[in-house]
Amino acid sequence: MADDSPSIRIGVDVGGTFTDAALLVDDELTTAKVPTTTPQHAGVLDGIREACDAAGIDPTDVDAFAHATTASVNALLERDGARTALVTTAGFRDVLEIGRQTRPSLYDLSAEKTPPLVPRRRRFEVDERATTDGIEQPVDPESVRELADEVAASDAESVAVSLLHAYAHPENEAAVASLLREELNVPVSASHDVLPEFREFERTATTVADAYLTPELDDYLGRVITGARDLGLPAPRVMRSNGGVADAATVRESAVTTVLSGPAAGVVGAAAVAGGETLGGAHGSAGDGEGDPDRAAPAAVAFDMGGTSSDVSLVRDGRIERTAETTVADVPLRTPTVDVETVGAGGGSIAWTDAGGALRVGPESAGAEPGPACYGRGGDEPTVTDADVLLGYIGPDAALGGDLSLDVDAAREALARLADEADIEAAGPLDAATAAARGVHRVANAAMARAIRSVTVERGRDPREFDLVAFGGAGPMHAAALADRLGVGRVLVPGPAGVLSAYGLLAADETHDAARTVRLRLADASAADLGDAFAELTDRVLDDVSDPETARVDRAADCRYAGQSFELTVDAGGSEGGETDASDPVAPDALAERFAAAHEHAYGYRLDADVEAVTVRVTATVDVEAPTVARTGGADAERGSREAVFPDVGRVTASVYDRDALGAGATLDGPAVLAGAESTTAVPPAWSGRVRRDGTAVLERDAAGQGGDER
Structure with a gap:
């Protein structure tokens, strides 16, 4: 870890609906959420000002500024x-x-x-x-x-x-x-x-x-840099798709590496939460003893539900899963990225009926302007957020970010129209509008559950072996219901859940990647052949990092059996903290054996055939000192109760808690609603929770409770 990490850091993440800011002063975290504006760089500066004002500091006191942008993905x-x-x-x-x-x-x-x-x-x-x-x-x-x-x-x-x-x-x-x-x-x-x-x-x-x-x-970052300089902030480091940050000058020369900037920041934050008591870098420890003792390293599904879409990723053995190939807006991209599955189901996703009268949700979104009907800004389309209002998860006095206030009547009218279109009638104690809201909630959850299965079940992994880390403005409201569908027994809701992508920027390491196709048949290759290829790439990434002496270097190779069309990426060894020797040999037979083992694990068999190293890859990482957050609170957090509707349970009376007032060690039983400044958490019946020292709410389903795979 670096010893001179800045004490005052700010991270700003621009989303489709809101711009989030997270400001860390020593171990005190201040967050802000403002509506995303046009042009977007103005919203970035608004978020910085609001977070600094709330913390009582001047922007000139900020030592480091990190930013996740949607400029690239929006352009695509x-x-x-x-x-x-x-x-x-x-x-x-x-x-x-x-x-x-x-x-x-x-x-x-x-x-x-x-x-x-x-x-x-x-x-x-x-x-x-x-x-x-x-x-x-x-x-x-x-x-x-x-x-x-x-x-x-x-x-x-x-x-x-x-x-x-x-x-x-x-x-x-x-x-x-x-x-x-x-x-x-x-x-x-x-x-x-x-x-x-x-x-x-x-x-x-x-x-x-x-x-x-x-x-x-280039134009966007130029405006952000100018605005930051006018506020007295340092130039931003920018999150790239690979889950690491780099200086703005480097990023401006490699725009394609920022397409998944925002989702990557969220996964970094989720990996930190899954890793233990304190929110630290994604490379952090397995915990402090409060987690499951049977898990040696974090295993989690990162579930980010924002205003426009939901993103799902995996953290296995404490490491974020990455891929070298993805497709965005039907454009194939080969660049290192956090492996993210995205569905068009977010809080602002519009509910509608198709030609056959079936209820659908998304991908079209109400965005920030005019937004869901409940925002009171002229929107009249029913959205997932409107459904959450009628189900009782979002209370009438909820803070929606900026100067927004809740219009419950507008949400009810929008869902009543949807009920008419979909021929949804009153069901027991639920009127037609609330019954429609329950339907919207179930359809959205079904879409998000499919996304989670695509990164678990479809890849041979059991979702029940993972925690579900829920964040984004809407994620914690849907997380327990999703866990019930998938048989997941534990949900982690970070303290800054509504702005975790912004917080992830503060925990992100500096990361640089390089790759080159070599096409070497390992049976005919020498250690020097592989060593030379890796040495060239190692020199390149170490030239890019801010501090080569502390850089960690990881090497990998895309390998395949001769004649195959696709490759598997296997580890080729690395080194720690500046001790990298660019001429370190990589034994071809050892690499071939690693590939054979990986192939057997992925496909169930290995072949007696030549192995090719097709592409070699090197990643240089400079670790960021893990920031720590201490949870305050501890006063009486209960704020009364209200009626809420939960899947397969119906209408019940749920206790309402002030999320920010729940101190470390606090416990609660469902049904409950945890109302926070940037997000709300729904705790169904048969679920209970406790609060870790860093403010993470750990929700667990009772062993005899409801739940299961609701396909």
């Missing part, structure tokens, strides 16, 4: 990134359109693929040729200058260069990119810099995405 989702041109090898202009020749819906004859980010009129070809063995036809500089004139005439705002086999021999691509930078006053992304890996379609798609996002992210 809304298709409003830069006008991008693609320059590629002659004959390969249409690789983006051809892709993998997969169809979005196999049996739908009218299905259409999402158009590529670059239309054909802005795709240009250059005469050159490289093979896996070397350059066969060099680039003619004069032809590239002529091509630059064509690109300029297309009004392109950025350029992606992806030439055939540039991952192995980048000389031609480097020359083309250099000439285009000289001739054009626009950003140029080259595939050998963005993704020096094989598989031309994914390499090209990722490079195009980087070029498409760079102008938007």
Whole structure:
């Protein structure tokens, strides 16, 4: 751990509905939640001001500022990134359109693929040729200058260069990119810099995405940096998709690495909560003895339910699960990311009926403006939040963030209209609007349960072996009901659950990744062959980190049996705290055995066949000192009671507690509602809870209680 970690830190996460801020002064945490604004950078500054005002400090006192942004993912989702041109090898202009020749819906004859980010009129070809063995036809500089004139005439705002086999021999691509930078006053992304890996379609798609996002992210971060400087704050470190932060200058040169910035921050925070009593870095310990003694390291499902969507990830053996490949808005991206499953079911998700009269929820969202009907801002569409109001989880005096106040009547009217559309009638003591609210709640939970099963059951993991860490503004309201569906016995609700993504920024390590395709048959390779490949990447990532002397280096390789089409990533060893020797050997036979064991674990068998190391990967991490939070409170936290409706139970009288007044060691029994400043927790009957010293509410289902897999 670093010894000189700043004592005053602030993290700001921009979501689709709210912008969250978490300010840590020594071990005292102050949070703020304000509506997300347009432009978004203004909301970031508003969140900083509100958190600083609440803590009674001046922004100039802040030592470190970390930020998670939705600028990149929004540009992909809304298709409003830069006008991008693609320059590629002659004959390969249409690789983006051809892709993998997969169809979005196999049996739908009218299905259409999402158009590529670059239309054909802005795709240009250059005469050159490289093979896996070397350059066969060099680039003619004069032809590239002529091509630059064509690109300029297309009004392109950025350029992606992806030439055939540039991952192995980048000389031609480097020359083309250099000439285009000289001739054009626009950003140029080259595939050998963005993704020096094989598989031309994914390499090209990722490079195009980087070029498409760079102008938007660069402008956005420029505004945030300027605003922070005006407030007297340091320049922000920015969360990347891999779950680590990097300085803004580095991130502005690699926009594609920020697509899952916000969700990654939340998973870092969830991993810290799963790890033990104090909220620390995601690399932290297994706990302080208050957790399950049978679990040597954290095993948790991170469940983040915000205003627009819900994100689900896994923490296994104390480590966040990552992947090298993901798809966002139908754009395939090969870049290290936290492995996140997203569904369009959030607090602001709109409930509707389909052509057959079935009740549906999302993916369309009411957003922050006008927001759910209960916000009283003119929204009249029924949402999940409106349903939670009618079910009694959100009380009439709830603080919704900013200057918002609850309009219960508007929520009831919206759900009454939905009940009419869906032919939902009163059920026992529930009127039609409340019955519709219960239906919306169940449909949303079903969608979120499917997402959790996709990262557990569908990957051969039993969800009952994991804790459920629930956060986001709406997550703790739905967590226990989801746990009942999945047979999960314990739910962890962090103290700053409503702003955990912002808090995760304070716990995030600095992380840098590098990868390169090598295609080595391990039976024929020497330790020096692998060592040289890893050494090159190690030098690259250590050049990027702020403090190479304290960096932890991890090495991995994507391996496969000869003839296979896909790889498994296996550990290739690493080192701690600056003791990395870039020439450390990696024994090919040991790596082959690790792959065989991983293949047997994943697929149930191993082969007597040659193993290839296809791509080597290196990650450098500088650990951030784990911040600690001490829970205050301890006064009488009970605030009366109100009626609430729980799945399979119906209407009951639930005790209402002030979440912030629940001190360490407090206990409670369901049915109960824990009302907090940024989120509300619903505790069903047959569930009980206690509060850890860091403020995390540990909810557990009674052994004889209800629950089970409600498929």
